[in-house]
Amino acid sequence: MVSVIEMEYRIFGKTEWKVSEIGLGGSWFYGRPEMGLKPVSHGVAVVERALELGVNYFDTAPLYGRGRSEEVLGVALSGVREPYYLATKVGYYPEPFDYTRDAVWRGLDASLKRLKRDHVHLLQVHEAEKAGWPGLFDAGRTIEALLEIQAQGICDYIGLTGSDLDLMSRVLKETDVFVSVITFCKYDLLTREATEELVPTAAAEDIAVICASPLHAGLLGSKREQWMAQGRFADLYDNLMRVEKIVEGMDEPMTHTALRYLLSDNRVSMLLCGVSDVEELEDCVDVSDGGRLSGELIAEIEGDSI
Numbered sequence: 001m002v003s004v005i006e007m008e009y010r011i012f013g014k015t016e017w018k019v020s021e022i023g024l025g026g027s028w029f030y031g032r033p034e035m036g037l038k039p040v041s042h043g044v045a046v047v048e049r050a051l052e053l054g055v056n057y058f059d060t061a062p063l064y065g066r067g068r069s070e071e072v073l074g075v076a077l078s079g080v081r082e083p084y085y086l087a088t089k090v091g092y093y094p095e096p097f098d099y100t101r102d103a104v105w106r107g108l109d110a111s112l113k114r115l116k117r118d119h120v121h122l123l124q125v126h127e128a129e130k131a132g133w134p135g136l137f138d139a140g141r142t143i144e145a146l147l148e149i150q151a152q153g154i155c156d157y158i159g160l161t162g163s164d165l166d167l168m169s170r171v172l173k174e175t176d177v178f179v180s181v182i183t184f185c186k187y188d189l190l191t192r193e194a195t196e197e198l199v200p201t202a203a204a205e206d207i208a209v210i211c212a213s214p215l216h217a218g219l220l221g222s223k224r225e226q227w228m229a230q231g232r233f234a235d236l237y238d239n240l241m242r243v244e245k246i247v248e249g250m251d252e253p254m255t256h257t258a259l260r261y262l263l264s265d266n267r268v269s270m271l272l273c274g275v276s277d278v279e280e281l282e283d284c285v286d287v288s289d290g291g292r293l294s295g296e297l298i299a300e301i302e303g304d305s306i
Contacts, residue, residue: 007054008288010269013179013208015157017085017121019057021263022288024050024281025212025274026060026069037065042277043072049278051082053285059210059272061089061126062111070114078116088115089161090142091126099135104145108154122180123149124159129167136171143177161212169197172205180208182272188216189243189258189301190236199267208269211262220258222280246300256287261301264292 009018029046031038047058058077060069070088077086090107097103112118125131125142136142146158161182162168168181181202187194188211202209215221219233219240227233247257262268273284293301 007285008290009056012085012269013202014206015179015208019085019208019270020055020288021270022055022259022285023057023059023210023270023272024055025272026058026073027064027274028276029274030065030068030072031276032065037068040072040075043069044076046275046278046281047073047076050281050285051080051084053282054288055281055285056082056084057087057270057272058084059087059212060115061091061124062093062107062114063089063091063126066093067110067114070111074114074116085121086115086117087122087124087159088120089124089126090146091130099131099142101140101142101145101148104142105149108149112154119154119156121156122159123155123157124161124180124182126161128160128162128171129164130162133167133170137175143175147177159208165194165196165198169201172198172201172207176205178207180210180269182210182212184212185216187211187262188214189220189261190216190239192302199265203267209267210270210272211268212272213274214262214271215255215258221255242303243301246297253283255283257293259284259287260291260293261298263287264298 008021010021012019029043058073060073062070088111090104091097094103094106094110097107123146128136131142149155150158157179158177159180160168160171160178163184165186172178172181181198183194183198187199199209216233217223219227219236228237244254247254250257259271262271275281275284
């Protein structure tokens, strides 16, 4: 059972939102087609427990289960009275998604139907590199549509996600459209790529930094043996072994140390944990107790980080 007494909250960039430092990512709690879908009740139970634990930020996307994640959240959040923030994304669907104004609007309309609502708090570009600069900013493309959507009150704010750190850094420097940015597997115990330019840029522009998959897609947690058997993320194994030796004497599991490492950076607004069940959720939330890593330990961990 989770031992956290009270969730810690942080300000979400230039907004006035006070968000839980642990957010619920919607990429796993519904199950996966390749692993078998879970009943809707499974995902609802995860969301309900998250709310009980003080989680007030929920992130989803049409890509997750081809809309299944949005459908589950639509059911789970129906009738919820306590305040929360709901974020979804545009991209991938409807297929072929070409980042035109029409595709953005059609994708959003479908998302809202699945979510059973006419408004979301944050609407994000899903993997900006798939659009590129022209797909984002040319006339009749993504940003034009998102600004229309925001002006009509269908979303409060616009966010950015992706893996192309250079592109996202440029977007944040040269525009004032976005209030948040998600970095995925680019900043954690094993890699610090996002801290070279993206994180400092976001901090300078008062843009919320969301670290998604803070356990590096499970390599720092439950998927370690599976990924190593498959050779996935092989370039990180040496660093993984090094970090494991550094933290092996600590009185908490590696997963907790990994999450505390990111929470020790006050430029980070939230960790987005894509949990698959209540047990994994509680394990993540357990870290929101105000405890941070020492400067000495952080320096040692970062000694050979990429």
